[in-house]
Amino acid sequence: MFEKPIDTTVAGGLRVRRYLPSDQARWDAFVAHCAQATFFHRAGWARVITEGLGQRCRYLLAERNGGIEGILPLAEVRSRLFGHALISTPGCVYGGIAAVSEEARQALTLESMSLARRLGVDALEMRNREAVCPGWPTQNLYVTFRRSLGEGDAENFKSIPRKQRAMVRKAITAGLAACVTEDLERFYRIYSESVRNLGTPVYSRKFFSTLIDEFRDNTELSVVTAAGRDVAAVLSFYFRDEVLPYYGGSRPAARLVKGNDFMYWDLMKRAAAQGVRVFDYGRSKVGTGPYHFKKNWGFVPQPLHYEYYLVRSLSIPENNPTNPRYRLLIATWKRLPLSIANRVGPMLARHLG
Numbered sequence: 001m002f003e004k005p006i007d008t009t010v011a012g013g014l015r016v017r018r019y020l021p022s023d024q025a026r027w028d029a030f031v032a033h034c035a036q037a038t039f040f041h042r043a044g045w046a047r048v049i050t051e052g053l054g055q056r057c058r059y060l061l062a063e064r065n066g067g068i069e070g071i072l073p074l075a076e077v078r079s080r081l082f083g084h085a086l087i088s089t090p091g092c093v094y095g096g097i098a099a100v101s102e103e104a105r106q107a108l109t110l111e112s113m114s115l116a117r118r119l120g121v122d123a124l125e126m127r128n129r130e131a132v133c134p135g136w137p138t139q140n141l142y143v144t145f146r147r148s149l150g151e152g153d154a155e156n157f158k159s160i161p162r163k164q165r166a167m168v169r170k171a172i173t174a175g176l177a178a179c180v181t182e183d184l185e186r187f188y189r190i191y192s193e194s195v196r197n198l199g200t201p202v203y204s205r206k207f208f209s210t211l212i213d214e215f216r217d218n219t220e221l222s223v224v225t226a227a228g229r230d231v232a233a234v235l236s237f238y239f240r241d242e243v244l245p246y247y248g249g250s251r252p253a254a255r256l257v258k259g260n261d262f263m264y265w266d267l268m269k270r271a272a273a274q275g276v277r278v279f280d281y282g283r284s285k286v287g288t289g290p291y292h293f294k295k296n297w298g299f300v301p302q303p304l305h306y307e308y309y310l311v312r313s314l315s316i317p318e319n320n321p322t323n324p325r326y327r328l329l330i331a332t333w334k335r336l337p338l339s340i341a342n343r344v345g346p347m348l349a350r351h352l353g
Contacts, residue, residue, distance in 0.1 A: 014069065014103055016111045019046070019059030027061065030068040032240070034100060038129075039239035040092035041073055044214040048091070049075050052207035053350040055090060060111055062104040070104030072097045072112055076119060079351035083317055086116045087125045090353040091203075093144065093283040093304070095127035109133065113309050122313040125353075131305040137316050139308070143301035145281035145294040149272045156268055164261070164296045171262035176231075178224045178266040184208055187221045190233040194249025196341040199330030204346035208235070208247075222270075224254070224263045232259040236267060242278040243271040264297070 019027065024043040031037040046057040055075045062070040073089045088095035099105040116124035126133065129144070150156045157165065181187070184205070192202045212219050218239065224232040232250035236243055245267055250260050268279055281299055284291040295301065308316050333341065 012064070012103060014062055014064045014101075014107055016060060016062045016107050019043070019057075019061050019071075023061065026068055027059075027071060030071060031098065034071075034098045036096075036130075037071070037098035038094040039218070039237050039242075039244060040089055040094045041071060041098050042215070042239075043073075045073060045089060045092065046075075047214050048207070048211050049089070052204070052210040053091060055350065058086070058115060060108055060115075062099070062107050064104075069101045070097055070099030070108050072108045074112060074115070076121070077351060077353045081348070082351050082353065083122045083313070084120070085123055085125055085317060085353060086112070086119060086121045087353050088112075088127060093127065093142070094129055096129075096132065096307075097126070105132070116309060116311050121311050123311060123317055124309040125317070126307045126309075128305045128307055129302075131307070133307040133309075136307040136309055139306040139316050140303060141285055142283045142304045142306065143286055143291070144283050144304050145297075145299035145301060147279055147281075147299050149268060149277050149279050151272060153269050153272070156272055157265075159298060160265075161296065161298045164298070167258050167261040168265045171258035171265070174226065174257040174262075176224055176226050176257060176259060176262045178222055178263060180220055180222050180270075182221065183223075184212065184221065186223055186230060187233045187235060190223070190230055190251060191235075191247055191249035192342050192345070193251060193338055196336065196338055196345070197252075197334060199333045201333065201345035201348040201352070202342060203349045207346070207350075211235075222263070222267065224250075224259050224266070226253065226257045226259060229253070231257065232263045234263055234267065236271075238271075238276070241276055242280050243267065243276045244280040244282060246282060260293075 027043040031041045046059055049055050049057050055077050058074045058076055060072045060074065061068055073095060074086055075090050077085050077087055077090050097105050097108050099108065112124055150159065160168065188205055188208060195202045218237055220236045220238065222234055223230050231254040234245045234248035236245045245264060254260055271279065281294045283304060284294060
């Protein structure tokens with residue numbers, strides 16, 4: 001098992017070793033400037049995953065002459081239901097290696113493969129935005145949606161296709177309002193109901209409170225109200241010049257007043273006013289409702305390359321709602337009382353990866 005310190009020097013003086021808490025400032029400085037890095041590469045996720053999900057992180061970095069050349073956030077996820085995996089990164093849509101040299105990328109790849117074998121996992125999963133591991137099995141289930149924002153409301157509104165603009169107008173005329181809040185419970189009530197209705201276990205309140213505490217300067221909670229009642233909410237991340245509405249949910253009443261349409265338009269306006277230039281609508285499964293919703297906004301799907309190094313498994317793990325194996329579980333979950341779903345859900349969600 002992986003208990004011994006990882007500290008390997010390869011040709012040219014490049015050193016691959018385990019991440020230490022004292023590395024956080026250097027790690028995040030690297031993430032801030034590395035083109036391949038995303039918000040999900042930030043070192044703070046190690047705390048979120050450890051404290052919020054109860055999983056063990058095994059972050060790696062490659063350095064030379066005191067400078068970081070590559071990083072790889074990894075976490076080990078164990079579950080009787082979903083198997084044993086090494087993932088970069090659970091709970092996140094992007095991951096994999098971020099590096100400024102090919103030598104660092106290759107060294108981190110080899111070390112992660114070695115670690116996966118030592119741990120005896122079913123598979124090592126890299127959640128890459130670009131294909132980087134030729135020959136590895138790839139899952140093409142997901143796409144992401146990213147688009148540039150203009151500087152003003154008129155420009156951004158015009159960039160929305162005509163039919164979707166009509167939905168936003170209906171929401172505006174319905175008298176909806178949105179506000180930024182620090183009330184996590186207000187968000188959680190909406191979000192937990194929304195994911196229960198989709199048949200998905202919800203993360204715990206502790207997960208979200210840890211997440212917001214860790215990234216307080218880079219997170220934002222916003223809630224949409226209709227006739228004084230909360231109908232939709234979203235937790236967004238800010239990274240460099242990007243905004244990522246990541247955990248979003250709504251109640252059935254939102255559909256009648258186009259609450260989701262209003263929520264994302266309000267976020268676009270607010271982000272653009274702050275100088276944000278990229279709107280990352282996030283990951284969706286091809287052909288699903290969220291996939292078509294984002295396309296309706298004029299976003300073009302971009303394939304995600306989830307690549308796998310198989311250790312004990314003979315095929316790519318399919319721990320997702322499209323797997324027929326989980327259909328009965330999903331259908332049953334949708335019928336659970338919300339109080340039960342919120343109590344039991346976090347125990348399952350922490351293992352989903």
